[in-house]
Structures are given as C-alpha cells and as structure tokens.
Amino acid sequence: MSHASPNANSVLELAHGEAMLLAESDLGLRKPIIRALGRLGFTLLVAETGLSAVELFRTHHSKISLVLWDLAMTELCSPEMLTALRRLSPNVPVILSGHSDEVHAHRRYSSDQGYIYLVKPYEWRDLRAAVARYLDPAAKETPAQSAKAESALPAALRNKSIVFPNRAVAPSVLTKS
Amino acid sequence: MSVPFNIAIVDDDASVALALCRLMHSAGFEAGGFHSAAEFMASVAERLPDCLILDVQMPGRNGLDLQEDLLARGFDFPIVFITAYDDEEAVRRANFHGAAGFLRKPVASGVLIQTIRRAIESKAGKKTQ
Numbered sequence: 337m338s339h340a341s342p343n344a345n346s347v348l349e350l351a352h353g354e355a356m357l358l359a360e361s362d363l364g365l366r367k368p369i370i371r372a373l374g375r376l377g378f379t380l381l382v383a384e385t386g387l388s389a390v391e392l393f394r395t396h397h398s399k400i401s402l403v404l405w406d407l408a409m410t411e412l413c414s415p416e417m418l419t420a421l422r423r424l425s426p427n428v429p430v431i432l433s434g435h436s437d438e439v440h441a442h443r444r445y446s447s448d449q450g451y452i453y454l455v456k457p458y459e460w461r462d463l464r465a466a467v468a469r470y471l472d473p474a475a476k477e478t479p480a481q482s483a484k485a486e487s488a489l490p491a492a493l494r495n496k497s498i499v500f501p502n503r504a505v506a507p508s509v510l511t512k513s
Numbered sequence: 514m515s516v517p518f519n520i521a522i523v524d525d526d527a528s529v530a531l532a533l534c535r536l537m538h539s540a541g542f543e544a545g546g547f548h549s550a551a552e553f554m555a556s557v558a559e560r561l562p563d564c565l566i567l568d569v570q571m572p573g574r575n576g577l578d579l580q581e582d583l584l585a586r587g588f589d590f591p592i593v594f595i596t597a598y599d600d601e602e603a604v605r606r607a608n609f610h611g612a613a614g615f616l617r618k619p620v621a622s623g624v625l626i627q628t629i630r631r632a633i634e635s636k637a638g639k640k641t642q
Contacts, residue, residue: 364602368609375585459611460584 353377354401354471359389360433361406365456369404372460376467385409386417397424402470404463407434407442415446429470433458518633519543521562523553523579524595525571533566533625540626550574554582562590563636564613564629569596569603577603580610591632595620 356378360366366384373380381396383389386409393400403421421428432442433454443453452466520542524530530546537544545562547553550573553565565583567576574582580592591613596603604615613632616625 364605365609367602368606371581372609375581457608460609461611 353379355379355381355396355399357381357383357389357393357396357400357403357405359383359386359403359405359409361385361409368460369463372463373467376464390417390420393421394424397421397428400425400428402467403428403430405430405432407432407438415442418446431463431466431470517541517543518563518629519545519560520564520566520629521545521547521553521557522566523547523550523571523576524566524568525549526568529568536622536625537629540629542629550576550579550582553579557583557588561588563633565590565592566625566629567592567594569594569600569607570598577606577610580607580612584610589636591636593625593628593632595625 353376356373358366358369358373358380360369360382361384363384366382370380370382381392381400383392389405389409393403405418409417418430421430430451431454432439432451433456434442435456439453439455452469454462454466520537522530522533522537522544524533524546525548527546527548530548534544534546547556550571567579569576576594576596580594583589583592589611592607592611593614593616594603594607594612595616595618597618599617607615613635614628616628
C-alpha cells in the first residue's frame with residue numbers, strides 16, 4: 337500500500353475498493369479528504385485543476401466509479417468539464433462540492449441534475465454520507481438529517497429532488513451540521 | 514443529584530494536563546489526564562468521556578492522528594483541541610473531522626470551559642434530534 341500524496345495527479349493504490357476521482361482545488365481540504373477516503377479503501381485519482389482532472393478521467397474512466405468534483409476548479413468552467421466527463425462516461429455518479437453560492441448557481445442552471453451537492457465547509461461525516469449513498473443505495477439520511485441539511489440552504493435550493501443516473505432518490509444536499 | 518460530566522485530557526506535558534484537570538474540577542467536571550494518544554486509546558472504551566481536551570503536538574500519534582483513530586473506531590464524543598502553534602492546516606484537518614473547538618495556548622479558562630459546555634450541549638442536542 338502506498339501512502340497518500342496531496343499532489344496533483346497522484347494515484348493512491350489502496351488494498352481494494354472502487355476507484356474515485358477526487359478533483360479538489362483546495363489543498364487544505366484535499367489532504368484530509370485523501371486521508372479519510374483512503375481509510376475507506378478507495379483507490380483515489382487526485383487532481384488539483386480541472387484540466388488535469390479531465391485528463392485523469394479520460395485515461396481511467398472505465399475504472400472510475402465515483403467522482404468528487406469541486407465547483408471552484410479553474411481553467412474551464414465546471415459545466416464544460418462536467419459535460420466532458422459525461423461524454424466519456426454518461427452514468428458515472430458525481431458529487432459536487434462548493435460554497436453555497438456556487439451550489440446555488442450550479443443547481444439553478446445545470447440541466448443535468450444527477451448530482452449530490454456538498455456545501456462547504458463540510459465535514460468528514462457529510463462526505464461519508466454522500467459516498468455511502470452511492471456505495472449503498474439503501475443508505476439514507478434520517479429525516480432529521482435531511483431536514484437539517486435542507487434548512488441550511490437558501491430557499492431556492494430546498495425541496496428539489498435529484499434524479500441520479502438510473503436511480504431516483506430523495507433530496508440529498510448535505511452540509512455541515 | 515446529577516452525575517458530573519467526565520472530561521478527558523490528553524497532553525504530553527504533565528504539568529499542563531494536571532493544571533487542566535484542576536481547572537475542570539473547579540468547574541464542576543470530573544477529569545482524567547493522559548500523557549499520550551496510546552495511553553488514552555488503551556482506556557477510552559472503559560469509560561467514555563463526555564468531552565476530550567486534546568493537545569495537537571505530541572510525540573508519537575499526535576492529537577490529529579488520535580482524532581482520526583477515534584473516528585475510525587466509532588467514537589464520536591466532542592473534541593476540543595488546544596495548541597501552542599498557529600497551524601491553519603491543522604485547524605482545517607481538525608474541523609474536517611468534526612472538532613468542537615480549536616483553541617490557542619495559553620487558553621483563557623473561561624473560554625475553555627465555555628467551549629466544553631457548548632460542545633457537550635451540542636452533542637446532547639444532536640442525540641435528541
């Protein structure tokens with residue numbers, strides 16, 4: 337087993353588990369995410385820019401089962417990059433993270449609603465819950481958790497159902513408790 | 514008569530751990546000091562604290578490592594970090610893993626006690642939701 341490096345394009349070879357693309361521009365957040373997801377057994381492909389993330393996805397998309405995407409990634413706007421991902425792998429689940437204004441804007445204008453949104457600053461338990469939704473479709477937030485997550489959002493973001501590729505689920509915007 | 518909250522303190526500096534224990538007693542808490550992450554891990558399951566005061570910089574497993582070890586083992590009591598250094602990365606790592614507080618030494622006793630009370634109350638509030 338190799339150890340996680342927070343640098344761009346590093347690949348974490350972990351003992352077993354699914355491959356995940358982590359595209360996060362914030363080093364201070366990327367490092368603890370790498371450590372935490374590594375403990376879960378993910379094989380992580382890590383990018384710190386949008387272009388490098390797309391390139392990693394282009395090379396490894398057949399093996400990638402989940403994407404965590406920072407809406408603040410630079411170089412290309414997020415919709416363009418996400419469109420590129422969808423072209424390569426139409427059904428790959430994507431978790432989008434960003435500050436509330438970024439999430440608000442993306443959710444309002446994105447035509448593709450197959451995303452879970454994580455509102456920054458989020459904690460490890462929020463990320464773990466979002467990941468669990470993909471790993472185990474039966475895993476659901478408690479009503480209290482869902483209500484709390486929704487109430488933390490601007491009114492325009494509340495009560496919007498998200499339809500996953502091949503999977504319909506309840507509203508699932510997660511935020512720091 | 515209510516049972517006082519139990520506060521655990523992990524600090525490799527024995528004098529700091531003792532001073533914090535005394536402060537906790539004066540605030541009406543029960544308190545126990547530990548001098549390393551390993552020492553605390555060896556006994557945590559015997560008596561779960563209501564809150565942990567945790568030094569960041571320690572030999573061996575540091576406070577941030579201990580926080581992650583505890584989470585990985587399913588312990589979710591609140592943790593208040595204290596540190597002598599300005600380290601933004603440490604703050605973000607601790608907060609990502611759900612730290613209840615991150616205080617800079619020297620910590621004003623009133624601030625520490627207030628932070629602990631809030632952390633315990635917040636945890637209790639989450640349990641009742």
